[in-house]
Amino acid sequence: MTTLWDTTGTAVVKALGAERRKAGSVSSGLALTLVVVVEEGRVEEAEHAATRAAAEHPCRLIIVVRRRPDAPEARLDAEVLIGGRLGPGEAAVLRMYGRLALHAESVVLPLLAPDAPVVTWWFGRPPQLIAHDPLGVLADRRVTDCSLADDPVAALQQRAVDYAPGDTDLDWTRATTWRALCAAAFDSIESPARAAVVTGEPSPSRALVAGWLRSCLDVEVTTQDSGTNGITEVRIELEEGEVRVSRSNGRTALLSRTGQPDRRMPLEPRELGDLLAEELRRLDADETYARALSVASGVGDLDQRPAHRTHVWHDPTEAADPDPALTVA
Amino acid sequence: MVHPLSNPLRSVGDRRLPRVPDPCALVVFGVTGDLAKKKLIPAVYDLANRGLLPAGFVLLGFARRDWGDGDFETLARAAAQKGARTEFRESTWSRLAESIKFLPGSFDDDHAFDTLAETLRDLDNTQGTQGNAAFYLSIPPAAFPTVLKQMQRTGMADDRESGGWRRVVVEKPFGHDLPSSKELNDLVDDVFTARDVFRIDHYLGKETVQNLLALRFANTLFEPIWNSHHVDSVQITMAEDVGIGGRAGFYEGTGAARDVLQNHLLQLLALTAMEEPVGFDAESLRTEKRKVLGALKPPRDLAAYAVRGQYDQGWLAGERVKAYRAEEGVSSESRTETYAAVRLEVETRRWAGVPFYLRTGKRLPRRVTEIGVIFHRAPVLPFAKSDTEELGANQLVVRVQPDEGVTLRFGSKVPGTTMEVRDVAMDFQYGEAFTEASPEAYERLLLDVLLGDASLFPRNEEVEESWRVIDPIEHFWAEQNDAGNAPHLYRAGEWGPKAAVDMLARDGRVWRRP
Numbered sequence: 112m113t114t115l116w117d118t119t120g121t122a123v124v125k126a127l128g129a130e131r132r133k134a135g136s137v138s139s140g141l142a143l144t145l146v147v148v149v150e151e152g153r154v155e156e157a158e159h160a161a162t163r164a165a166a167e168h169p170c171r172l173i174i175v176v177r178r179r180p181d182a183p184e185a186r187l188d189a190e191v192l193i194g195g196r197l198g199p200g201e202a203a204v205l206r207m208y209g210r211l212a213l214h215a216e217s218v219v220l221p222l223l224a225p226d227a228p229v230v231t232w233w234f235g236r237p238p239q240l241i242a243h244d245p246l247g248v249l250a251d252r253r254v255t256d257c258s259l260a261d262d263p264v265a266a267l268q269q270r271a272v273d274y275a276p277g278d279t280d281l282d283w284t285r286a287t288t289w290r291a292l293c294a295a296a297f298d299s300i301e302s303p304a305r306a307a308v309v310t311g312e313p314s315p316s317r318a319l320v321a322g323w324l325r326s327c328l329d330v331e332v333t334t335q336d337s338g339t340n341g342i343t344e345v346r347i348e349l350e351e352g353e354v355r356v357s358r359s360n361g362r363t364a365l366l367s368r369t370g371q372p373d374r375r376m377p378l379e380p381r382e383l384g385d386l387l388a389e390e391l392r393r394l395d396a397d398e399t400y401a402r403a404l405s406v407a408s409g410v411g412d413l414d415q416r417p418a419h420r421t422h423v424w425h426d427p428t429e430a431a432d433p434d435p436a437l438t439v440a
Numbered sequence: 441m442v443h444p445l446s447n448p449l450r451s452v453g454d455r456r457l458p459r460v461p462d463p464c465a466l467v468v469f470g471v472t473g474d475l476a477k478k479k480l481i482p483a484v485y486d487l488a489n490r491g492l493l494p495a496g497f498v499l500l501g502f503a504r505r506d507w508g509d510g511d512f513e514t515l516a517r518a519a520a521q522k523g524a525r526t527e528f529r530e531s532t533w534s535r536l537a538e539s540i541k542f543l544p545g546s547f548d549d550d551h552a553f554d555t556l557a558e559t560l561r562d563l564d565n566t567q568g569t570q571g572n573a574a575f576y577l578s579i580p581p582a583a584f585p586t587v588l589k590q591m592q593r594t595g596m597a598d599d600r601e602s603g604g605w606r607r608v609v610v611e612k613p614f615g616h617d618l619p620s621s622k623e624l625n626d627l628v629d630d631v632f633t634a635r636d637v638f639r640i641d642h643y644l645g646k647e648t649v650q651n652l653l654a655l656r657f658a659n660t661l662f663e664p665i666w667n668s669h670h671v672d673s674v675q676i677t678m679a680e681d682v683g684i685g686g687r688a689g690f691y692e693g694t695g696a697a698r699d700v701l702q703n704h705l706l707q708l709l710a711l712t713a714m715e716e717p718v719g720f721d722a723e724s725l726r727t728e729k730r731k732v733l734g735a736l737k738p739p740r741d742l743a744a745y746a747v748r749g750q751y752d753q754g755w756l757a758g759e760r761v762k763a764y765r766a767e768e769g770v771s772s773e774s775r776t777e778t779y780a781a782v783r784l785e786v787e788t789r790r791w792a793g794v795p796f797y798l799r800t801g802k803r804l805p806r807r808v809t810e811i812g813v814i815f816h817r818a819p820v821l822p823f824a825k826s827d828t829e830e831l832g833a834n835q836l837v838v839r840v841q842p843d844e845g846v847t848l849r850f851g852s853k854v855p856g857t858t859m860e861v862r863d864v865a866m867d868f869q870y871g872e873a874f875t876e877a878s879p880e881a882y883e884r885l886l887l888d889v890l891l892g893d894a895s896l897f898p899r900n901e902e903v904e905e906s907w908r909v910i911d912p913i914e915h916f917w918a919e920q921n922d923a924g925n926a927p928h929l930y931r932a933g934e935w936g937p938k939a940a941v942d943m944l945a946r947d948g949r950v951w952r953r954p
Contacts, residue, residue, distance in 0.1 A: 287456045288491075294449040294457050295495060299570065304448070327448045362531045366495050371568045374495035375535050377488070389456065399454040 112192040119187065120218040123203060126191040127222065131201065134193045141200070141224045143391065144171045146246055148215075148436060149234040151176055154204070156383065157234045162198040163384025168391040171224045172202040175246060177212035180437065181428050185209035187218060213426065213437065216245035228252065228394045232387065236260050237280075238436035240273050243425035247436075254390050256281040257315040260435070267315040271408030276396035276418040282315035283400050284386040286342075289320055292356045292376055293345050296366045302349040304328040310335040311342035320345065322407030323399065461890035463496025464572035464604070465563055467556070469547075469587055470579040471501035472515070475611065479642075480578065481516050482523030483882040488536045489526045492887055496568040501542045502556065512542035525880055539567065547579075547586045550593075557594040560602070571604025574638075574889050581613060584624065588631045597631045607636045609889055612703050613694065614639055617914065618907040625900040634900060638889045643704045643809075644896045645881030645888075648844040649711065652811070655838070655846065657716055662836070665815070667790045672833060673947075675797045675812040676708050677954050679804035681756060683932075684778070688769030696780040697748070697917075700800040702910045704809075706733065707898060708840070709796055712811055713786050722894035726902065733905035735787045742916040744946060747928065747939045749779030751803040754932035761803060761932045777927045778802045781940040782913060783947075795947065799940065803932035808954040809840040823859060830862035835952070845869035 113126040145165070149157040154176060161172050186208040193201050203222060207215055223229055231250035237260055241247035257280050260266030270280055307324045309332065311317045317334055320342060325332040328347070337343050344357040352369025359365045364378040401413040427433035450457060466484070468476055487493050501512045517537070521528050543559060545552020563569045573596070577587060591597040597606050610628060615621025628637050643649060656662055665671070678700055684691045691699065710729040717724035739745035753763040765772050779801030786796060815834040828851070835849040846868045854860040888896055917927075928937035935951065944950055 284456075290449070291457050291460070291491065294447060295460050297447050297449045298460070298494070299462060300447070324449075327451070363535065372496075372566055374568075375538075376495050377491050377532055377535065379491075379529070379531075393455060397456075399451065399456070 112190060112195050115187075115189045115191070117186055118189055120221060123187075123189045123191060123205070123218065124221050126189070127193075127201065127203060130191050130193045141171055141227055142168050143228045143230055143394065144173060144222075144224045145391070146219060146229060146231040146250065147172070147174045147234055148231065148244070148246055149174060149176060151178060151206075153234055158197055158204075160234075160383040160387050161232075162196075163382065164387040164391055165198045165200050167388045169200055170230075170391070171222070171227075172197055172200060173219055173222055174202070174204040175215050175219065176204070176206045177215065177437065178206055178208050180209065180212045182209040185211035187211060214245070216249055219246060220249065223249075230254065230391060230394070232256075232390075233436055234259070236435035237266055237270065238273075239269065239432070239434040240423060240425075241275070241278070242273075242420045242423040243434045244436050245422050248420050248422045251277060252390070252394055253278045254281060254387075255279075258282055258285075263315050264313055264318065267318055267404075268408050271404050271410040271413065274401065274404060274410070274413045275416050275420055276401065276414060279390060279397050279400050280315065280319075281383075281386050281390070283319050283397075283403070284389050285381070286316045286320050286323070287389065288378060288381065289316075289342050289345065289356070290323060292364050292366065292378070293320075293324070293347070293354075295376065296354045296356050296368065297347070300349065300354065300368070302351045304330050305348045305350060306330050307332045307345065307347045308335055309333075309342060310337050310344040310346075312337060312340060314341065317342050318407040319400075319403050322405070323403035326402040326406045458490075458492055459887075459891055460492055461494050461497075461887070461892075462572050462604070463494045463567065463569045464574060464890055465498040465500055465560060465567075465569050466574050466576060466886075466890070467500040467502060467560075468576045468578055469502050470577070470583075471512070471542075472503045472505060473578050476501075476578050477515070477519040478523055479880075479882045480576065480886070481519040482525065483880055483886050485520035485524045485528075485532070485536065486526050486880065486883050487887060489524070489529060489532045493536075494890075496570075498539045498541060498563055498567050498569060499536070500556075500559065501540070502545065502552075503542075504546045505542075505544055507542050507544055509540065509542050513537050513540050516540055525883070547583050547590065550590070553590040553594050553596075557596050560596065564603070569604070571602035572606075573602070573604070574607040574609060576609045578611060581615070581624065584610075585627060588627055592631045599633070599636070605636070605892065606632065607638060607889055607892070608632045609638045609640055611640050613698060614703070614903045615907065616694070616698055618904060618911050621903055621907050625903065629900060635894065637900070638885075638894060638897045639899075639903065640885055641703050641707055641898055642881040642885065643840070644707060644898070645883075645885040646840060646844075648838060648840045649708070650896075651844075651846075652711055652838050653720075663716070666813075668792055668794045670815050671791075671794050672814050672816045673795045673797060673949060674709075674712060675799075675814065675952055676705055676712070676810075677798075677812070677952070678704055678708075678800045678809045679807060679935075679954060680800075680802050681804060681807045683751070683761065683764070683803050684767055684770075686768075688767055691778075692770060692774060692776050695748075695777045696800050696802070697777065697782075697910055697913060701780050701782070701798060702906050703898075703903075705798045705800060706736075706906045706909065707902075708809075708811055709736075709784070709786075709798065710902070712813070713788075713791055713796070715790070720895065722897070725895050726899045730899070730901050730905060732786060732788070733902055733909070735791075736905070736909050737785050737787055738909050738912045739783050739785075742913065745783040745943060746913045746916060747779075747781045747937065747943050748777035748917055749781075749801065749930045749937035749940065750774070750776065750927040751778050751801075751932045752929040754803070754934070756803060756805070756933035763932070764803075775921045775926050777917070779804075779927070779930060779936050779940070780913075781936065781943060783943065784909065797944065797949075797951070799936065799951070801930075801936050804935055805933055806954075807842065810952075810954050811838040811840065812952045812954075813837070814949075814952075823861060827859050828861045830860070832863050837952070843869060 188206040190204040230252040232254040237255035257266040714728040781799035837847040930937040
């Protein structure tokens with residue numbers, strides 16, 4: 112591991128090269144570069160998740176911590192490591208102070224693995240507009256996490272407004288388990304659906320599951336509040352009978368279908384690293400997500416939008432409504 | 441999947457949702473055997489743990505034990521705890537345990553099979569299995585006819601009668617020569633229909649083998665040079681460091697050629713040499729593989745190009761090991777081969793004149809399986825002869841196990857003021873952790889059986905074509921035995937007998953050291 116204090120981007124690139132040579136036979140099976148935008152307090156959690164995901168998708172990991180954009184002096188501190196605590200791959204942790212935080216791409220660009228796709232993941236409050244963050248503009252895939260926003264449901268709405276193909280949200284990833292259960296429950300059912308109800312605490316996941324059901328089944332889908340965590344039940348009314356998936360306790364789901372015995376299926380909570388690994392599996396636009404998000408938010412034609420964004424200059428120290436992704440403690 | 445689009449919640453574009461089979465029963469005959477304990481049950485658990493088994497899944501064990509469901513569950517639990525790749529979770533197990541059943545009985549017991557048929561019908565109601573069942577024959581081939589006839593008698597193998605799908609999984613050996621494999625294929629295909637028969641060759645379930653297809657057909661870089669214009673020869677090696685373990689009874693009558701060459705190595709050869717399939721469905725893949733196997737010619741000069749060996753005592757990995765003939769249960773006069781090396785030719789326009797060297801052996805220095813494609817040397821070199829003395833032929837090596845990956849060997853300048861060129865290796869490797877996360881071959885294959893995807897399973901014609909290649913070699917060796925010639929001995933811990941080295945030397949080549 113090399114630690115560099117008050118350094119420059121060039122020195123970081125050199126240190127990475129030196130580390131690679133030091134590691135001996137470098138197996139460079141890099142599939143992508145993962146850029147993680149995170150605040151200081153969550154660095155460890157982000158490192159853990161990224162390491163887990165990197166085990167499945169060999170990548171170069173760049174962790175960007177923006178600190179005190181209002182600091183008078185711009186400064187860069189960096190850690191470069193290969194095959195260390197951040198898994199078998201190559202990793203750099205970059206801490207940027209002062210105005211440098213607004214020009215993070217100047218350090219990150221030369222560090223990207225040549226010609227490999229870039230995934231940017233904001234592990235913190237999602238950006239208002241991804242175009243505000245140059246680290247989002249340079250990425251091929253962008254992953255946000257609405258559950259970390261101050262108002263998650265409003266944040267999902269904003270994701271639809273700001274959507275471009277290649278965007279996804281971890282709340283959609285969290286919904287995969289429920290979607291898989293619904294799909295399994297619906298296998299070999301011939302009767303068409305009439306209506307559906309998704310019950311759970313108000314959350315982006317609940318909205319996305321409802322949006323997804325509606326986009327697939329083309330029927331009325333309502334949501335119902337329940338006090339507990341996450342989604343608790345999905346009920347689909349059929350022309351004949353009904354299909355119900357409900358959570359009986361934390362780790363098991365119950366599948367009930369009219370005229371058939373009830374069945375239990377696993378409903379394990381997934382770790383952040385597993386969610387991230389699922390995101391990295393696909394580097395193209397997720398059309399199913401676009402449709403679900405479109406229905407959930409009422410914003411139309413999401414998949415018609417251009418995939419590329421142009422950077423919009425945004426200075427959080429001057430803006431009346433500073434973008435949360437750039438305003439870091 | 442049988443009806444991929446009938447479920448409105450599944451769409452082709454939505455690749456986050458896992459492919460999950462229809463509700464079904466998996467019936468395992470010989471469930472108390474080694475394979476079931478070491479591979480099958482752990483694979484079932486891993487699938488359950490990954491959420492890839494359908495809600496209405498039942499594991500039904502059948503064996504000659506006076507057991508109840510509970511006894512079997514205890515055995516299965518121990519097997520899953522010991523062999524599972526994924527973390528053992530009590531909650532997953534308790535769910536799976538609910539759907540584990542055991543039926544005692546011997547294979548000639550009509551009553552037991554009647555009970556089995558009835559149990560399967562009951563499951564349609566209690567578990568909603570809709571008549572779907574896969575039968576895994578984890579039993580000696582000698583017992584096949586009895587079990588298959590029982591299934592035929594009770595109508596268990598009939599898709600129509602059961603109202604769902606009925607599939608059967610067969611393990612190697614698929615016979616011991618062409619006539620016996622034909623007989624076996626006829627029997628199995630008669631009781632089930634040919635498309636419901638899944639022959640497991642676990643090598644084909646390995647990631648790298650599937651990656652070979654991606655390497656060849658998803659890239660433009662390799663296919664143009666994948667022919668006799670550029671390829672000098674191909675070496676396919678499957679080496680094992682272990683001896684025969686406790687399998688003397690089986691191995692004495694089988695030998696390396698029948699055990700490994702006929703199935704694994706010829707399948708690897710077929711995947712290496714085949715033309716581009718029109719699609720990646722089972723039918724297209726099998727068609728192309730069959731064509732290659734059909735174009736294979738056994739060596740004309742068997743004495744020179746079919747070498748067999750048997751390990752003698754020696755030292756392997758720092759330990760003293762016994763000779764094959766000194767193994768328990770092996771005759772001290774045994775002429776069974778534990779090593780086989782052959783040269784085969786694929787008589788197609790693409791491969792004419794390119795020898796395929798195949799070798800397999802036990803008690804070799806290390807466990808390794810790889811496919812080495814060796815290219816021609818450059819016809820003219822603009823360097824002085826002394827500059828390129830260390831330059832060998834370019835090679836592309838697909839490492840199947842361990843360290844799954846691809847190696848490319850090419851010449852590079854030695855740093856310094858003189859112009860010297862020597863070989864360097866460029867490695868692509870799935871990271872250590874990556875390999876760990878990739879599913880066990882059995883897991884993948886079992887899932888494919890339940891999904892009805894046959895692309896990774898050899899078809900009966902492939903098996904028969906393989907025997908057509910192996911039979912003349914076996915006959916030749918049998919004649920040798922009659923003439924009083926034993927297999928060449930090699931020391932345990934070395935790369936096979938000298939005769940195998942001579943075989944390549946005769947062609948002006950050498951074996952790669954894997």
